[in-house]
Amino acid sequence: MNDLADAVSRALPSLRVSVDPADRVAYARDLWPRHHLDVRAGRVAAYRPGAIVWPASTRDVQDLVRWAARARTPLVPFGAGSGVCAGVLPREDVIVVDLKRMARWRRLDAGAPSLDVEAGQMGLPLEEELNRRGLTLGHFPSSILCSTVGGWVAARSAGQSSGYYGKMEDMVAALECVTGAGDVVTLRRRARGPDLVPLVVGSEGTLAIVTSATLRLHPAPTSRGFASFTFDTVEAGWDAMRAMFQAGLRPAVCRLYDPFDAMLARRGAVKREDHGAAKGGAHAPGRGTAILRSVLRRPAALNELLASRAGARAMGGAMLVLVFEGSGEGPGRDVEEARRVAEGRGATYDGEGAARRWLQHRYSISYRQAPAIADGLFIDTMEVAATWSRLSALYDGVRRALGASVFVMAHLSHAYPDGCCIYFSFAGSAATDAPPGGWNEGCQRVYDATWRRALDAAVAAGGTLAHHHGVGRSKAPRLDAEMGAGIDVVRAMKRAFDPHGILNPGSLIPPVSPDPYGQHAPVRAPAPSGAAERRS
Amino acid sequence: MTGARAAEAPPIDPPEGIATGGIATGGIAIDEESLLVHAPGATPLGAVEAALAAAGLTLGLDDLDAVRDRTVASWLAAGAPGAPDAWRDPVDHLVAGLDARLPSGERLEVRPAPRRAVGPDLIALFVGAGGRFGAIDRAWLRVHRDGARRPETSPFALDRDPPVSPEEEALLAAIERELAPR
Numbered sequence: 211m212n213d214l215a216d217a218v219s220r221a222l223p224s225l226r227v228s229v230d231p232a233d234r235v236a237y238a239r240d241l242w243p244r245h246h247l248d249v250r251a252g253r254v255a256a257y258r259p260g261a262i263v264w265p266a267s268t269r270d271v272q273d274l275v276r277w278a279a280r281a282r283t284p285l286v287p288f289g290a291g292s293g294v295c296a297g298v299l300p301r302e303d304v305i306v307v308d309l310k311r312m313a314r315w316r317r318l319d320a321g322a323p324s325l326d327v328e329a330g331q332m333g334l335p336l337e338e339e340l341n342r343r344g345l346t347l348g349h350f351p352s353s354i355l356c357s358t359v360g361g362w363v364a365a366r367s368a369g370q371s372s373g374y375y376g377k378m379e380d381m382v383a384a385l386e387c388v389t390g391a392g393d394v395v396t397l398r399r400r401a402r403g404p405d406l407v408p409l410v411v412g413s414e415g416t417l418a419i420v421t422s423a424t425l426r427l428h429p430a431p432t433s434r435g436f437a438s439f440t441f442d443t444v445e446a447g448w449d450a451m452r453a454m455f456q457a458g459l460r461p462a463v464c465r466l467y468d469p470f471d472a473m474l475a476r477r478g479a480v481k482r483e484d485h486g487a488a489k490g491g492a493h494a495p496g497r498g499t500a501i502l503r504s505v506l507r508r509p510a511a512l513n514e515l516l517a518s519r520a521g522a523r524a525m526g527g528a529m530l531v532l533v534f535e536g537s538g539e540g541p542g543r544d545v546e547e548a549r550r551v552a553e554g555r556g557a558t559y560d561g562e563g564a565a566r567r568w569l570q571h572r573y574s575i576s577y578r579q580a581p582a583i584a585d586g587l588f589i590d591t592m593e594v595a596a597t598w599s600r601l602s603a604l605y606d607g608v609r610r611a612l613g614a615s616v617f618v619m620a621h622l623s624h625a626y627p628d629g630c631c632i633y634f635s636f637a638g639s640a641a642t643d644a645p646p647g648g649w650n651e652g653c654q655r656v657y658d659a660t661w662r663r664a665l666d667a668a669v670a671a672g673g674t675l676a677h678h679h680g681v682g683r684s685k686a687p688r689l690d691a692e693m694g695a696g697i698d699v700v701r702a703m704k705r706a707f708d709p710h711g712i713l714n715p716g717s718l719i720p721p722v723s724p725d726p727y728g729q730h731a732p733v734r735a736p737a738p739s740g741a742a743e744r745r746s
Numbered sequence: 747m748t749g750a751r752a753a754e755a756p757p758i759d760p761p762e763g764i765a766t767g768g769i770a771t772g773g774i775a776i777d778e779e780s781l782l783v784h785a786p787g788a789t790p791l792g793a794v795e796a797a798l799a800a801a802g803l804t805l806g807l808d809d810l811d812a813v814r815d816r817t818v819a820s821w822l823a824a825g826a827p828g829a830p831d832a833w834r835d836p837v838d839h840l841v842a843g844l845d846a847r848l849p850s851g852e853r854l855e856v857r858p859a860p861r862r863a864v865g866p867d868l869i870a871l872f873v874g875a876g877g878r879f880g881a882i883d884r885a886w887l888r889v890h891r892d893g894a895r896r897p898e899t900s901p902f903a904l905d906r907d908p909p910v911s912p913e914e915e916a917l918l919a920a921i922e923r924e925l926a927p928r
Contacts, residue, residue: 321903322902322903322904323902324902324904365863366861366862366863368861368863372837373837374837374899375836375837375899376836376837377861379861379867380832380836380837381836383904389917393913393916394913395911395913395914395917396911396913396914397914398908398911398914399904400825400874400906400907400908400910401825401831401832401906401907402824402825402826402827402874402906402907403825403870403873403874403875403876404870404874404875404876404878404910404914404918405870405873405874406870406914406917406918407870408866408867408869408870409866409867409870409871410866411866411867412863412864412865412866412867413865413866414865417866426833426836426902426904428899428900429900452779455837456781456891456894457894457895458894458895458896458897459895459897460835460837460897460899595859595860595861595862596859596860597777597779597780597782597842597858597859597860598779598780599777599779599780600780624861625860626837626838626839626860626861627781627837627838627860627888628780628781628782628839628842628858628860628888629780629842629858629859629860629861630860631860631861672857673859674857674859674862674863674864675862675864676862676863676864677861677862677863678861678863679863680863680864681863681864681865685864689864689865692857692864693856693864693865693868694854694855695848695852695853695854695855696854696855696856696868698852699848699854699868699871699925700865700866700868702921702924702925703866703921703924705920705924706917706920706921706923706924707917707920718865719865
């Protein structure tokens with residue numbers, strides 16, 4: 211035990227507490243890709259929390275928060291750790307509050323239908339149990355195997371079927387939470403207001419710890435309609451998406467892949483099962499990796515080529531995948547209407563196969579990031595959104611900003627009548643063969659500069675900094691560029707909900723220090739021999 | 747639904763010191779590609795609807811006549827009575843962005859976006875809050891093409907207007923205090 215754990219154990223003897231070294235390492239991070247670079251460099255535990263606790267009830271959470279408020283001890287709420295924006299970045303004086311012991315269903319109202327479920331409920335078991343009862347939440351984030359209800363609420367999550375069921379903020383009817391003052395509050399949506407729910411949804415654990423959520427449910431679909439189309443350009447594809455949503459069509463799944471992403475999808479490359487590192491086996495970078503690194507050091511020309519019309523044509527064009535859900539003949543009729551819209555914009559109908567395959571493999575991608583990291587590269591994703599009239603500027607601006615230093619591809623997978631999200635995926639490496647400070651330091655410099663440029667470009671184009679990953683610490687320094695005076699409003703809310711400032715300090719709300727990449731640069735730990743700077 | 751009931755309530759004036767100015771009819775901008783209208787808060791809804799009609803568009807309210815004379819700002823501050831039920835089509839939304847003045851006099855801009863994940867949704871501080879946290883200067887509202895299909899998902903039986911609990915009121919009061927000029 212350490213002093214922090216001793217103190218919380220004395221004050222709350224029934225609370226499960228751990229200072230086990232393995233636990234402290236396991237809870238030292240979320241899935242922020244920059245963490246992976248630290249881990250690759252041998253810095254696996256630079257941000258260990260002082261202790262981890264597992265409350266089993268709202269009362270446990272309330273007692274903990276009240277103790278922490280008196281002791282001025284920071285708390286970091288924790289779901290399943292799948293966040294990608296450094297929402298979890300503890301220190302020795304921080305207690306991580308893992309909510310997964312709170313996973314009970316409190317009330318299923320099949321008539322409404324709605325479910326009041328505790329925050330620690332994991333995603334896939336929730337959906338599977340609802341399906342057995344003929345119901346669905348309709349929320350299918352690619353992290354569904356490693357995320358919780360509380361995490362979804364905290365990050366304003368979006369699922370793959372957002373085109374019909376909406377985003378997490380569209381699903382929450384009520385929240386039970388414990389404020390930073392230790393008060394248990396139930397917040398309810400109101401058609402005519404006032405409505406505090408939208409203030410806590412997306413607040414990333416900085417205003418209150420969400421202990422349960424009442425979620426709107428739907429009858430599970432009994433029929434589906436599938437279609438896929440090819441467009442000459444991604445712009446033609448999103449024009450069809452816009453037309454569909456503005457015509458009142460609501461495809462649950464509506465995914466438009468740019469030509470390179472589409473080419474990978476057509477070849478099934480992203481679903482491959484035979485990668486050694488993905489299976490946990492040893493993985494040694496080889497000749498292919500060396501070539502890839504070389505290409506990624508000068509990505510601008512490649513990006514330009516792939517973004518050209520000739521490049522798009524050579525790769526087979528952009529691909530749109532649609533899945534409609536409902537009952538009876540409805541989805542089939544919607545497919546026919548969508549087909550008229552798409553073909554009216556020059557698309558080629560490619561049948562049902564690609565859409566059916568996509569549904570079958572919908573969760574296959576999330577665990578495929580290890581190989582590239584092991585190969586000495588870095589990869590990440592950036593999800594931004596804008597109204598349709600600003601989408602072209604957002605796509606071009608961010609793509610150009612990213613493309614100067616990393617290889618970039620994109621898909622559009624969350625559409626609305628008034629706009630759309632663009633999901634950029636990118637891969638990069640250090641700028642030179644032998645960067646100052648070593649390979650990993652070189653990668654981090656490129657990574658940080660790339661993110662700064664891309665976020666600035668998103669704001670300059672009139673887009674949002676994030677659509678469903680949230681802000682965490684990684685984007686907090688750029689938040690004022692989008693929100694302006696809104697930052698002061700968020701700070702006022704922070705004081706109102708969390709007067710002692712103990713809930714996830716440093717996340718979401720910009721720190722005084724201007725740049726978390728610098729502020730949180732970990733103390734260099736000795737690297738394991740031969741592992742940290744391995745290059746081939 | 748409480749749309750008709752709420753529509754009978756008198757317009758809610760902004761807090762003292764936060765003026766919305768006179769009734770305006772100009773300054774309405776339509777983004778036809780995104781199906782959004784950017785309307786001054788002082789404009790009556792009837793004037794917004796007339797401008798939209800000229801472009802073959804509509805706000806698509808369930809009961810426009812009940813709120814035709816209300817300004818955009820007072821209508822939103824009252825919770826947009828007569829607007830379609832938000833649960834009917836969860837993919838759609840009513841307000842994409844807004845410009846507001848805080849009690850301190852500071853101007854706040856929530857830029858238009860279909861959805862975002864950049865912290866608390868500040869629009870909730872102004873829609874249905876009775877002007878308690880500031881006054882709406884302009885709003886980005888969703889519009890619809892005349893005669894366009896309005897999708898509906900499955901029915902959802904929920905008390906749309908539960909009473910505000912003392913705990914919620916305490917939080918609202920705390921936010922109000924923190925936003926007050928110092």
